[in-house]
Amino acid sequence: MARPGFPPRTPKGERVNVADAERMTGAERMADAERTEQSEPGPSGHDAAKPAGPLAGITVVSLEQAVAAPICTRTLGDFGARVIKVENPEGGDFARHYDDVVGGMAAHFVWVNRGKESVTLNLKDPAGMAVLHRLLDRADVMVSNLAPGATARLGIAPADLAVSHPELIAVEIDGYGPGGPLSHKRAYDLLAQAESGACAMTGFPGAPAKPGPPMADVCTGLYAALSVLALLCGKERGHGRGAAAVAVSLFDTMTELMGYQLTYTLHTGVDQQPVGMGSPAVAPYGAYRTADGQTVVLGTTNDREWRRFARDLLGRPDLADDERFRTTSGRVAHREFLDAEIADWCARHDLTQVQSDADAAGIGNARFNTPSEVIAHPHLMARDRWRRIDTPHGQVPALLPPPVIAGYEPPMGGVPALGQHTDALLTELGVTEDDIAVLRAQGAVAPTPR
Incomplete structure (x- = not known):
């Protein structure tokens, strides 16, 4: 199933004890990062002593930003795939800049981008696009969640890739999916939740609310990853050959998650009302204050x-x-x-x-716990769920992904700096130092990260 090409990744995550996890906020976390020995964050993977992941040898190239596509590719990386994150030289993934609370990095970015290799390519430059195609020559999967129509304008839509890279699985994540009146619209997590009716079922009547976690983004990313796994399995078993195109939208994901409410309304004509911490389907089911104020x-x-x-x-x-x-x-x-x-x-x-x-x-x-209480949750500690991962600013704690596979631990690799792996990847492709310098001079790739 794997193609010859890029070598496997090497560093591994280290375990975190209770005291480590309790230092995960504010100045204490930053001080802890400063005390941690600085190590060069890089591609993540298992060392030779650990079993290879079920997707070892699979290469994923991703044109991604925000959460949906990054959670898809991070999930594939958790199962052992190599993930190459292609970023715009002008700032990269915009989620890098949501905030700077993790030692100067954004919490969203740290959460969904561990274990990836960052390469900066200007895809509007023919030389940058040529490098992308050389990466895709060695890849098994390409994932993208660019603006509507962007891959078609760049000539890398699934139909294009079926010709230029006939064995590639091409996954496009967008807001509304092709072929409908909203297909041209940009969509973000909140917008998809509102359009799907999910916000009408959250909060209280007259006071709609969005669920705290980005449910549309995360679940769309997981559906995309599930599709990739199914197609890879089909290829391995001889049930699927050649290029395969997958389209997964935030709106379709949220209407699937709204399946109970839509089915209820379809057969009763009644729009259920939100009930806060309760459920419209069952009762009693909710939150209650106790004598000690909990x-x-x-x-x-x-x-x-x-x-x-x-x-x-x-x-x-x-x-x-x-x-x-x-x-x-x-x-x-x-x-x-x-x-x-x-x-x-x-x-x-x-x-x-x-x-x-x-x-x-x-x-x-x-x-009813707050995030700070969950960080020090005894159940997480007892089950050894915390690890430490590398970042450009030192090590930080991170949770293992949910699946517990006997005899296998996900690689938990580092969070990359913008363009950190550009030179190494170009060298793997056979590009000389002089040619790399030329690519930089013409703006096809970004300057060397400092």
Whole structure:
């Protein structure tokens, strides 16, 4: 499945202890980075003593920015693929400049770009485009999430690549997908969530809200990565040959995630209303203040759980036996009454007691945590989920990706400086130092990073 070409990557992530993770904010984090031995961040991969990833030998070239395409390629890199990030010499991925809280780098960029190699190419310059095509000659996959129509204008749309690189999997991520009245529009995470109806289901009536994480971006990137994995598997098994084009849009992803709400409305004619921390489908299901000023989240998803909730947790067999609350639809119809009863009970008990009693009753529960509390979460520590990764400004903590594959740990490579690997990649392609200097002089690649 892999083509001969670029060599494998080498450095690896190191484990982080509890104290490391608790130093992840502000001045303490910056001071910690200064104390850390400076190491040259570079391509990431496994050392010879570690098993190769399932995508070892696969090369991905990505024209990416923001979150959707970067999370796609980072996911492929987590499985062992080599990821070459092609950036504009004039500033690169605009997510590099969202903020500067990670020792001068943007938090978004650090999150989704570890383990990649950055090469700067001016794709409007014929020499820069020629370098891209030489990279694609050795690649298995190209991913892009440029502005609508940009790849076609550059001559690297999937139809073009099917001719020039007939074995390449070409993935285009955009806002709305081809062939519709909105196809020409730019779209970002919030815009796709609003257009898909997701924001109408978040928050409260009259006060819509966007979910905190960039759900449209992340899930679109994951669907794109899933498509690549399926096509690579098909090629390996002999079910697919030649070029393959994949189009994944933020809007299509969000309408898929809205599947329950759209199905409900399609068959009832009713637009459900947002219920804050609750669910329009089940009740009780929400957040409640406890006697010690904390917040607990409690939920039931079926009739048996509700009876245990009422009898064993609240000590209210009358609620368990009340015909009004016997079914899920009945409890949803009386959500406000039940929430008031539960809130009254929680207000008379500390968080620890509520969670202990809920566990004993077999009722799902969680503590309402802030990001700073999650950083030091004992469950993450107990499961050894933190590592340290290289950046141009020293090492920083980072979480392992969610999949836990027996006998394999993702490479957790460094976060690249803009154009950090340009010279090395050009040298791999056989470009001489003199020719690299010429490319720089004519603006086809950026100046050497400082």
